[in-house]
Amino acid sequence: MEKIYKLAKGTMRVSVEGAQPESVLNFCAENGIEFWDVSPKSDFCIYMNIFAHDAPSVMSKNGINGIEIRILSSRGGKNMSRAAKRRYALIASVSACIVLLSASSLFVWRFDVEGNNRISDAKIIRALNDCGVSYGSFWPGISTDKVKSRILMKNRDIAWLSVNLSNSCAHVVVHERIEKPEIMSEKGSADIIASKSGVVTKISVLSGQKSCAVGDTVIKGDTLISGTMTSETAREREVYAMGSVTARTWYEINAETPLSISRKCDKKRSRTRISLIVGKKRIKISGDSRNLSNSCDKITKVKMFGIKNVFVLPVGIIKESVKEYETQTRNIDEAAVIESMKKTLYDELMRSVDGGEIVKAEYSVSKDDKTLTVTLRSECIEEIGITNDREGNRS
Amino acid sequence: MKDKGELLAYKLDIPAEALTGVTKFTVTGRRQVFIENHKGIINYDENTVTISCEGYRLNIRGDDLRLDGMNRNDMLLTGRILSVEFE
Numbered sequence: 001m002e003k004i005y006k007l008a009k010g011t012m013r014v015s016v017e018g019a020q021p022e023s024v025l026n027f028c029a030e031n032g033i034e035f036w037d038v039s040p041k042s043d044f045c046i047y048m049n050i051f052a053h054d055a056p057s058v059m060s061k062n063g064i065n066g067i068e069i070r071i072l073s074s075r076g077g078k079n080m081s082r083a084a085k086r087r088y089a090l091i092a093s094v095s096a097c098i099v100l101l102s103a104s105s106l107f108v109w110r111f112d113v114e115g116n117n118r119i120s121d122a123k124i125i126r127a128l129n130d131c132g133v134s135y136g137s138f139w140p141g142i143s144t145d146k147v148k149s150r151i152l153m154k155n156r157d158i159a160w161l162s163v164n165l166s167n168s169c170a171h172v173v174v175h176e177r178i179e180k181p182e183i184m185s186e187k188g189s190a191d192i193i194a195s196k197s198g199v200v201t202k203i204s205v206l207s208g209q210k211s212c213a214v215g216d217t218v219i220k221g222d223t224l225i226s227g228t229m230t231s232e233t234a235r236e237r238e239v240y241a242m243g244s245v246t247a248r249t250w251y252e253i254n255a256e257t258p259l260s261i262s263r264k265c266d267k268k269r270s271r272t273r274i275s276l277i278v279g280k281k282r283i284k285i286s287g288d289s290r291n292l293s294n295s296c297d298k299i300t301k302v303k304m305f306g307i308k309n310v311f312v313l314p315v316g317i318i319k320e321s322v323k324e325y326e327t328q329t330r331n332i333d334e335a336a337v338i339e340s341m342k343k344t345l346y347d348e349l350m351r352s353v354d355g356g357e358i359v360k361a362e363y364s365v366s367k368d369d370k371t372l373t374v375t376l377r378s379e380c381i382e383e384i385g386i387t388n389d390r391e392g393n394r395s
Numbered sequence: 396m397k398d399k400g401e402l403l404a405y406k407l408d409i410p411a412e413a414l415t416g417v418t419k420f421t422v423t424g425r426r427q428v429f430i431e432n433h434k435g436i437i438n439y440d441e442n443t444v445t446i447s448c449e450g451y452r453l454n455i456r457g458d459d460l461r462l463d464g465m466n467r468n469d470m471l472l473t474g475r476i477l478s479v480e481f482e
Binding site: 020021022023025026028029030032035036038039040043046 | 438439
């Protein structure tokens, strides 16, 4: 920046020769003349840089007390503008670029969306488009508050969002709405039913009437604690059954894998295509647009021109690298695959038991011509009761 | 007169350069000398810089000495400082 500033103002390299060239330095310091890059060339000669507009003041010391001041070179300032006067095309191009850059920074060329997990970027950009914030929109004419309100009204999934429009970029920060948990009314009546089949090992009832006993075998859907309370002395009454039922359960889970798998192997054939992107239009610059074959990897890199966080232009380069591959069939490493499948099955069992205890787990491996099967048989103790209200809602 | 001013500043326990404009120089490591209230350069080359001060001269010797900045009151010299002498 300092170099540009000096170039714009115009600088001169001068030599000062005489019995005491330091007197010119003192003169400059006394009169507020800026100088830099002072280098002594000999006992009676120093070189230094000054601004072009200070040259007349410095040259006024020429010839006084035997001092000789010579201009060695000059850069920038009037020299530059004089040279530029003859280059009409250059001036016109630079001016046009400046105007285009200034004008383009007033239009939206990029969308940055952050903070969304469930809602896709595309959905948010579509919502923005519906509110008038689209590719190439003139952003100073857009009210972000109105855009925000309209998006919030139309999308119930969004709890809050902010839209910042600046430097050709629409930066959207989204806070998604957290779903309310379903609240079950405990004023109604409900039963506790079995979510899995098993043998009951423990029952504790807080509300309702026991429908099974310890040691009973229950199947999925059986009522464990009933919400209908019977009494010999009073009429039946409906309550919201509460309690826990623990049971011994059994699982058998299988996992299969083929004995041979296909893997990609790179071929030497590859191709690179370069295209220019202007707005939404793509212009091919180089490369063959035909596909090599069906089996190829395509990597696309998009680079938009601009300065990060300052402005972005609607112009960019797309580089597409297409690399052909072939598939080779290989046999799997059985021991490693079995270990991996055992771990996967155990994790799956842990998920199914959900806080219960795995009492026993046994694995068996079987193999035919094409597939390898690992089976996990286990015995667990877990909570099997779930609330089932009379309207059919379960929790 | 200056000496009296310096003496007075010393007695009053205030910085002498603030009261009398006496030269103050600050040497930072061996690479930089900052001089305040100087009276101009007398001699300048890569190995010696002689600076005029109030009533004396200051000889700064070193290697590759450079005048990095200078105005009416202050001056900044850089390079490998070997010695600072009063003359």
